[in-house]
Amino acid sequence: MNIDARSIIDAPQLRSAAEQLRPDADPGEVVARAAWSVLLEPGDGVAGALIAVHGAVAALQLALGEPGLLVPEEISPRALADARSRWHPRAKAEAVKEALSSCREVGGQILLPDDEDWPRGLDDLGAHAPQVLWARGDPGVLHEGATASIVGARAATGYGESVAAEIAGDLASSGTTIISGGAYGIDGAAHRAALGSGGKTAAFLAGGVDRAYPIGHQQLFDRIRASGVVMSEVPCGGAPTKWRFLQRNRLIAASGMATVVVEAGWRSGSLNTAGHAAALGRPIGAVPGPVTSAASAGCHRLLREYDAVCVTNAQEVRELWGEQPDPASAAVRADPEQIRLLDALSSRAPRETAELARRSGLAMDRVRSLLGLLALDGAVTQHERGWQRTP
Amino acid sequence: MNIDARSIIDAPQLRSAAEQLRPDADPGEVVARAAWSVLLEPGDGVAGALIAVHGAVAALQLALGEPGLLVPEEISPRALADARSRWHPRAKAEAVKEALSSCREVGGQILLPDDEDWPRGLDDLGAHAPQVLWARGDPGVLHEGATASIVGARAATGYGESVAAEIAGDLASSGTTIISGGAYGIDGAAHRAALGSGGKTAAFLAGGVDRAYPIGHQQLFDRIRASGVVMSEVPCGGAPTKWRFLQRNRLIAASGMATVVVEAGWRSGSLNTAGHAAALGRPIGAVPGPVTSAASAGCHRLLREYDAVCVTNAQEVRELWGEQPDPASAAVRADPEQIRLLDALSSRAPRETAELARRSGLAMDRVRSLLGLLALDGAVTQHERGWQRTP
Structure with a gap:
């Protein structure tokens, strides 16, 4: 079964509806993409591949029955036959006209992939990208x-x-x-x-x-x-x-x-x-x-x-x-030896360096240098009889 | 400052305490590991490296001051000096005796790394593994x-x-x-x-x-x-x-x-x-x-x-x-075409295959074969005038 795609694309009624909706665009392109929107279930990769190679208008001709266009390699003859048999039952000029006019009636617009307002992220969907978007707002x-x-x-x-x-x-x-x-x-x-x-x-x-x-x-x-x-x-x-x-x-x-x-x-x-x-x-x-x-x-x-x-x-x-x-x-990480020394210090009574070394298990030299650093921070205080944790 | 490690390892009081706690083990080993437990703060990698090479007894001798043992390459002279100055303030025979006897008093046991009951996962800690475990139960x-x-x-x-x-x-x-x-x-x-x-x-x-x-x-x-x-x-x-x-x-x-x-x-x-x-x-x-x-x-x-x-x-x-x-x-994934066909079916009235093809956007052949599969599952029923979703 072949359908003449031109009977849709060139239909004066459809071109006029397309021009009303998108005065700035090629009416053939608008009609063809509206037609695809009617023919397809979303995500149809066969249509996507055909349209990517031939454009919406020519792909529609191939889809509906006119021979003479090259089919992209990735589409097997069987896949194309299956696809055509999915699309044909929906190929009605009246349905396309209805899509265009009802969009206009609700104050909507039709977006085409080359439009400035087309969401660019959709391009990453490749052959599965939508062929058109109907939008309100x-x-x-x-x-x-x-x-x-x-x-x-x-x-x-x-x-x-x-x-x-x-x-x-x-x-x-x-x-x-x-x-x-x-x-x-x-x-x-x-x-x-x-x-x-x-x-x-x-x-x-x-x-x-x-x-x-x-x-x-x-x-x-x-x-x-x-x-x-x-x-x-x-x-x-x-x-x-x-x-x-x-x-x-x-x-x-x-x-x-x-x-x-x-x-x-x-x-x-x-x-x-x-x-x-x-x-x-x-x-x-x-x-x-x-x-x-x-x-x-x-x-x-x-x-x-x-x-x-x-x-x-x-x-x-x-x-x-x-x-x-x-x-x-970002988290500030404490020095592990400093934690051990702070554990060894008391906030109630001063302790001598040797005592702190024993309690912390750190070397005397290390205890002295850590106490210096902690004192700079005000975390410890030196007394006559040793060091105390600042309360 | 050097301490004679033998004065700890060979102390009769300590060996006797070790034998009471672990009659099945070498008392020198038990005393040495108990001593390490007293000397160390947990996770001391210098001690771990020394003990891994020389065993707990000889490492203790090196740690406390007797020369003549090889220090493993990964330990710098500075790290060893630091470590010794951490350990020395705690090297008291009395503290080791206290560790052994108080464990016995509470009915506890001392576990050594070679014991059958030693948690093997701890071995993955390498030099930072514990040298001993005190256990109750x-x-x-x-x-x-x-x-x-x-x-x-x-x-x-x-x-x-x-x-x-x-x-x-x-x-x-x-x-x-x-x-x-x-x-x-x-x-x-x-x-x-x-x-x-x-x-x-x-x-x-x-x-x-x-x-x-x-x-x-x-x-x-x-x-x-x-x-x-x-x-x-x-x-x-x-x-x-x-x-x-x-x-x-x-x-x-x-x-x-x-x-x-x-x-x-x-x-x-x-x-x-x-x-x-x-x-x-x-x-x-x-x-x-x-x-x-x-x-x-x-x-x-x-x-x-x-x-x-x-x-x-x-x-x-x-x-x-x-x-x-x-x-x-595990999740069972539905066939996408099957979902589309089920969408196109009604559970109230039968629909003809051509109608289902149009509604689902699937090819007639595909609709027929899917209906066959769904019928086998009991999901659809064939009537005189088409197919119906089984309610």
Whole structure:
């Protein structure tokens, strides 16, 4: 079965919808990428490889049936046949028009990979990168400083939500954009704390940006859109399926400089996000919690199995991407012989040097030189009959 | 200043005290090692190197002033002179006699490095290994299976004590000897749980085994002695100084197959124990806790800075020394395409294969073969008008 891709790309109705949405862009490119967004399930690597070689327009022609284009070597004939048979049932001009017009109706925008506002971290996904992003709000918040993905369990505890809020609020108030998935629990606490501290936040959704999922976060999404951005690679009207949640997680992992999991059950979807971050070589942080709390079991699993870094505050999150800690917080290590000499000294009565040598098990010479140092620090005082620890 | 070591080693009073304590051993060796225990502060590497080359008796002669023995290359003349000036003020026959007789009075025993009951893990301390151990109870408990050192803060929380008890009790009841330091808090909880589960436990003290430190653990030490062992390298009467606590920690770290820190403040002494374990190449486990709890800050620091393994239960402690986990607990990973197909299926109404292909974005062939597999599992049911998810 072949479909004429030109019947989609060149359709006047579609070009006009594309021009309304993106007057600054090539309407053919916009239509083609909107079409891919309709044809694909997120993360389709065959489409990614075709588009990387031929561009969205020509790849669409090849995908839908016009021969004559070279297929990249890494795609086997079988994989291409499979892919075409996945795409064909969805190749309807009407669905593409619906994607474009419904985005416009909700005041959204379509982002293309070459756009300035495209989150550059997504490029690391290679063939599995999204072909388009549908956005509501200001996608620029992902370009104005550091970005941290903070995710976790929907069934979070008060402890988890409070730690998520503490860390996200601290990071956001110092200019880091907080990325999360808009879910109940940890995600919501992270978004809210970012908003509450006057900072920036971005939500990646598994379904279309025209619908609030979960519905109880309708108001939260309104607030995120007002100062940040809500994005999805699935067109408006798209349902948030389990597969799309799993693939949405790769966008969260790829667009943050680090991914932090605050609370997660043993099989939480947040571990999937962390797995994507690991695959991309992004640092993973895990917030520990009581071992008696099932909501922290996934975090402890990340520490054990995924080589995640234990993070307990915002500064430790910043260290994930290389910001140096305050040197004043570094531990000062005591000299072991000094400890032994201090053990041997009394704060109530002076003791002679020979007595201190015996008690401390240090040589007389060493005791004398250490006493000198301690006296400089004011830790010991010399009396007529020996040395005393300064009370 | 030279002292005749023979005046100590050959003193009839001392040899007789040694024979009473250890009728099976060479009295000269027993006296010499008891003397070293009196002369040394724990961890003295110069003494360790001398004794390793010449044995305890000859090394004592060299230490106290008789020339004619070769000094090992690694000891500089300066280090030897320093060491001699540390040892000489303590070289009193009376103090050695007191060490031997007071041990006998409390029903204790003296362990020598060649003894069958000597904890073999201590050998890894090399020149810093103790030269003798004073013990009350049965030192054999350190030889009858696995050993785990479980330590932590004196100022423990209810959470910490409860987790320590849970882990120590579980390990002890399956034959692992629990080693700790007899302190309030985590140490006490670990010892108690081991005793309570009918298991074995050993306490290493910083001071002499004749005194209970802390005094409030007098009864606990009595119970530990009754079925396990209380040990120290410091002779009876020796005070538990800060230095001795730090060095005592190396005995805990070296005698356990792994060291687990349950709760610890940011600068807790338990981090010192963990540091010793790390230096010896022993695995370190850290039990996480709420990031809001100062009593867990040291554990989180171990996870961040010391590459400790996050442990949340006894099984994870066993894995520290290589015991394999139950394979049934390993995660089963779902096939991603299967997830997409399950998303596309309804449990209320049957759907045709073409419809499922469109909804899942999978090729028709793939949908058919996956439906076959799912049907075998009973996850889907075929009806006249298509496939349905089994409710």
